[in-house]
Amino acid sequence: MKRLYAGLAWLVLLAAPARAEGPGVLGALRGEVDRLFARFSALPEHPVYYLSTGVFDTRYVRISAAWGGVLEHKRDADRVLDLEMRIGTPALDNTHHAWGEGGPGLPVTVDDDAGALAADLWIEAERRYRDAAEKYVKVVADRAVKVKEEDPSPDFCPAPRVSFSEAPAALVVDEDAREAEVRRVSAVFRRFPEVLESSCTFSAQVQTRYFVNSEGSAIAQVRPLHEIRLLASSRADDGMEFTLYRHWVARDTASLVGEAEVTAEAESIGRTLTELKAAPLVDPFIGPALLSGRAAAVLFHEVLGHRLEGHRQKDDNADQTFTKKLGSRILPEFISIVSDPTRDTMAGTTLMGSYRYDDEGVEARPVSLVDRGVLKSWMMCRSPVRGFPASNGHGRKQAGTGAVARQANLLVEASRTMPVARLRAELIRLCKAAKKPYGLYFEDIEGGFTFTGRTTPNAFNVMPVVVRRIFTNGRPDELVRGVDLIGTPLTTLARIVAAGDDTGVFNGYCGAESGYVPVSATCPTLLIAEMEIQRKQKGEERNPLLPQPAWLRR
Secondary structure (H helix, E strand, O other): OOOOOOOHHHOEEEOOOOOOOOOHHHHHHHHHHHHHHHHHOOOOOOOEEEEEEEEEEEEEEEEEEEOOEEEEEEEEEEEEEEEEEEEEEOOEEOOOOOOOOOOOOEEEOOOOOHHHHHHHHHHHHHHHHHHHHHHHHHHHHHHHHOOOOOOOOOOOOOOOOOEEEOOOOOEEEOHHHHHHHHHHHHHHHHHOOOOOEEEEEEEEEEEEEEEEEOOOOEEEEEEEEEEEEEEEEEEOOOOOEEEEEEEEEEOOHHHOOOHHHHHHHHHHHHHHHHHHHHOOEOOOEEEEEEEOHHHHHHHHHHHOHHHHEHHHHOOOOEOOOOHHHOOOEOOOOOEEEEEOOOOOEEOOEEOOOOOOEOOOOOEOOOEEEEEOOEEOOOEOOOOOEOOEOOOOOOEEOOOOOOOEEOOOEEEEEEOOOEOHHHHHHHHHHHHHHOOOOEEEEEEEEEEEEEOOEOOOOOOEEEEEEEEEEEEOOOOOOEEEEOEEEEEOHHHHHOOEEEEEOOOEEEEEEEEEOOEEEEEEEEEOOEEEEEEEEEEOOOOOOOOOOOOOOHHHHO
16 A cells, blocks of 8 residues: 655655756766866876766655654765776776775765866866876786786777766655654564564655766766665574564655555564574575575575676686586576666566666666576676677766676566465475475575685575475474575576566665665576575674563553
């Protein structure tokens, strides 16, 4: 149920500051980039061959509450300036194998004052040039003494000139109504004594990303995002902690989840945490497993997605699990994967990883990564790899870092499916064949990480928080705790045997070399013939000595 708040008296407009007379942000950046590039490209020693700058302009409201009381109610605006300089040639420049390197973005004026913005850009350009020149000297020296690289592809590739500008958008939020809502929802956790920490947060933002480069591109794209987040945690008597998280996103307030659904989820979280505290620990296990669509989406993001990011295919320090498997089967023939930043919704859910142009000024487009089990392509930024000389719109970054190829919307599709209830029956059949008394159902996932370097194990760790044992003898399902899902990519992917007819969606923020970026992944429920789990790390803190105060439950 969607809840709409009526009445103009309740509406609060978070408007941009008054705009100064002049060319605006995009015009100011265009003029200053042209001036700076003309000077830096003409230097007799270490001239700049490429320059780009961007401004991340964010207007936001954030309201958070716990136990029925407001923790934070903040309304603000900020702008961060980003700048990239390349010295040398596209074949070899100062960014050579410096994946995502950079510093923090520079906070700049939130007014559309061309003079103030030009001054900030001028000072930042001086700093960035000195840093770039120093790195280029080191790159040239290293090239002279180190062994030949496996992939001699250039460091940079050209991209079409782009001119695109969306109209500025104001952020309209009924702040009083939203504050009352998060108060009410957060108060739900007062009814669950086993919950130690909890919060309900509403946030809304409109981010405008400006981008201008020396190739003539000028882009202004607007991305609104409204979110509601629930977070609650508890601790077992042996010190093991567990946290449950729910997250809803939409492009506008009217499309955001209603209070009734959020309240129901808060109650579900409270009940599950209470059950988890008393749930039995699971010993290390290898056997059949069922992953909900959302859990499977996280698994694909960690196990496969990062390994299909283009720049890793020429990084001599990366594991390059799939680099030489192009054209080979890496998944069952009924599984295909597309990375599609242009897709904004899936199964009625907004996808956080969508955008029109990436952070290098390249238009986003769908890319078929795996077609009927066969590996076809990589997600590419403007750093070419062997056989892939151009970007396909996946260069992404947080302000201040260097863009690298990153995931956006990773869409896992199955051409052959079955009802989820039948998958459960198939799980029991596999368990009986393997002489296992039970299989595991991974219902909810907290997060995960993966190692992609050669000096670490080529492995992943996905951290589920709601796991159930499904018994072969008809005994009721049992909630268990203390589980981490582990494995290696090639082994795990080869053991997928069936997919459900549903679609689960994961939205979140992914951290890698170029900082944190919003991402999404979708996947049907999956049946995997064999998964391995290990014990989750256990904390040492004790539970509170005193019970929850009685007045909290009033």
